[in-house]
Amino acid sequence: MKLYYKQGACSLSTHIALREAGLDFDMEAVDLHAKKTETGADFLAINPKGYVPALVLDDGRVLTEGVAIALAIAAMAPGKHLAPEPGSAEYLKLVEWMVFIATELHKNTGAQFNPAMPEDGKAALKTVLTRRLDYTDKALGRGPYLMGERFTVADGYLFTVFNWQPRIGLDQANWPNLAAHSARVRERPAVQAALAAEKLI
Ligand SMILES: N[C@@H](CCC(=O)N[C@@H](CS)C(=O)NCC(=O)O)C(=O)O
Structure with a gap:
């Protein structure tokens, strides 16, 4: 893989x-x-979405879309419980969080990095993003994780996107539960290994 x-x-x-899944993989x-x-290599030949x-995958199939990839990884390592039982009410709750992070947090943050985005457009999206972060902070509460006691793929996604906030001028201290969650996730050995492999620490 x-x-x-x-x-x-x-x-x-x-x-x-x-x-977190403990799977063997290469990275490029x-x-x-x-x-x-x-x-x-021509990346567009691998993922035409660019x-x-x-x-x-080892059989040559190419998975794209972060939500689909993360849920597929969770399914490849069921013993690690990175997602609840597929089809269960809890699983649907996880999917709800993943889609929320992708469409409300990830995309509204990502737009701020687009040099072609006009300043008033950025400001409007930042207002929406701030409201969504307020909601997430409240829903997360003391956690420790988004789904409760157990780390799931949604926590790695939330951690990734919350880390971008200072780069777009939003102070993480505005969201104390999210800041505590981020610190908690960062300490996990698998997360440390991922950050080290990407030369982020
Ligand atoms: N819908 C995709 C979006 C992924 C995405 O926005 N990737 C960004 C990096 S965070 C990227 O590669 N942007 C380059 C581009 O769109 O050309 C997903 O959720 O996986």
């Missing part, structure tokens, strides 16, 4: 999931501007 990633980007969520960085991988993450 090979994960195509960019340092610190949303692919970090799936990278964390792979390490992608230059998202040139659409070339670090070995010089974005990370992409996970190439």
Whole structure:
């Protein structure tokens, strides 16, 4: 299996999931501007969507979309309980969180990095994002994790996106439960290993 990633980007969520799952995998960085991988391969030939993450499975299938990849990884290592039992009410709750993180937190944050986005557009999206972070902080409470006592793939995704907030001028201290969650997730050995492998620590 090979994960195509960019340092610190949303692919970090799936990278964390792979390490939490204890699966064997290779990694290859992608230059998202040139659409070339670090070995010089044409990334668009691997993922025509042109974005990370992409996970190439051992049978050659290519999975894209961070939510789908993270849920697939959880299913590959059922003993690690990175997701509740598929089809259960708890599983649907996890999917709800994953979609919320992807569409409300990830995308509204990602738009702030787009140089073509006008300043008033950025400000409008930041207002929405702030409201969504307020909601997440309240729903998370003391956690310790989004789904309660157990770490799931949603925690790695939330950690990844919350880490971007200072880069867009939002102070993490505004959301004490999220800040505590982030510190908690960061301490996990698999997360430390993922951060080290991406040279983020
Ligand atoms: N819908 C995709 C979006 C992934 C995404 O936004 N990836 C960003 C990095 S965080 C990227 O590769 N952007 C480069 C591009 O879109 O060309 C997902 O959720 O996996």
